[in-house]
Amino acid sequence: MGVLSVPAAVRAVLLDIEGTTTPIAFVKDTLFPYIRDHVQEYLRAHWEEEECQQDISLLRKQAEEDSNLAGVVPIPPETETGEEDSERVIKAVVDNVHWQMSLDRKTTALKQLQGHMWRAAYTTGRVKGEVFEDVVPAIRKWREAGMKVYIYSSGSVEAQKLLFGYSTEGDILELFDGHFDTKIGHKVESESYKRIAASIGCSTDNILFLTDVTQEANAAEEADMHVAVVIRPGNAGLTDDEKSYYSLVASFSELCLPSSP
Ligand SMILES: CSCCC(=O)C(=O)COP(=O)(O)O
Numbered sequence: 228m229g230v231l232s233v234p235a236a237v238r239a240v241l242l243d244i245e246g247t248t249t250p251i252a253f254v255k256d257t258l259f260p261y262i263r264d265h266v267q268e269y270l271r272a273h274w275e276e277e278e279c280q281q282d283i284s285l286l287r288k289q290a291e292e293d294s295n296l297a298g299v300v301p302i303p304p305e306t307e308t309g310e311e312d313s314e315r316v317i318k319a320v321v322d323n324v325h326w327q328m329s330l331d332r333k334t335t336a337l338k339q340l341q342g343h344m345w346r347a348a349y350t351t352g353r354v355k356g357e358v359f360e361d362v363v364p365a366i367r368k369w370r371e372a373g374m375k376v377y378i379y380s381s382g383s384v385e386a387q388k389l390l391f392g393y394s395t396e397g398d399i400l401e402l403f404d405g406h407f408d409t410k411i412g413h414k415v416e417s418e419s420y421k422r423i424a425a426s427i428g429c430s431t432d433n434i435l436f437l438t439d440v441t442q443e444a445n446a447a448e449e450a451d452m453h454v455a456v457v458i459r460p461g462n463a464g465l466t467d468d469e470k471s472y473y474s475l476v477a478s479f480s481e482l483c484l485p486s487s488p
């Protein structure tokens with residue numbers, strides 16, 4: 228680690244969040260416990276709302292797809308109107324959400340509900356999105372050099388915008404040219420990276436992807452993106468083979484753009 232020269236073909240940087248722009252501890256110790264502790268209260272308060280009912284439908288469909296997985300909690304339909312029946316469904320949704328979270332699943336259904344729940348936590352100031360201190364100055368420099376900057380996270384686009392819109396550095400959403408989540412495909416599938424390039428309007432070879440997860444780096448590389456693995460405090464360790472195979476950075480300040488002195 229030290230300085231990583233960005234290949235001349237690169238026109239855009241694609242950033243992961245957890246373990247890359249943001250400490251894993253913020254997600255694991257602040258965001259996720261908030262969901263576990265408040266999901267029941269949230270569902271009771273918002274049950275009649277269209278958005279909440281859409282979230283439940285998506286979770287129910289996911290539970291059907293997961294029916295062959297050990298420990299899955301099915302979500303029954305509401306059969307009658309009334310508090311007793313909705314409480315029965317709410318209990319199933321709470322158990323399903325806790326089960327999915329115990330496995331750190333990245334399903335669009337779970338991520339959508341989480342995004343909606345975090346909205347209240349951020350807008351009331353109970354939570355502020357954490358970003359590593361090198362992130363904002365480095366992105367400003369990249370942008371000044373004409374680089375486009377995008378986010379690709381398993382967290383929903385809404386959750387991403389909340390994290391950066393209510394961050395410890397203030398509202399930094401203006402730093403990003405666009406956001407992608409699992410609606411474009413999962414982060415361990417190479418097709419997702421091809422779709423992102425198509426959506427940005429460039430070739431995968433014009434994009435540098437930064438992530439802490441080597442399976443994601445592999446998928447991006449298979450799609451012909453440039454990749455670097457980010458080493459941050461609290462990230463999972465890499466094997467010796469991984470350390471020698473990947474370009475590694477411990478801070479965004481280590482990236483040296485082609486035009487940089
Ligand atoms: C967008 S904040 C919440 C992060 C999250 O839910 C998550 O699963 C992290 O995934 P990432 O792809 O950013 O590592």
Ligand SMILES: [Mg+2]
Pocket residue numbers: 243244245246247438439440
């Ligand atoms: Mg990550």
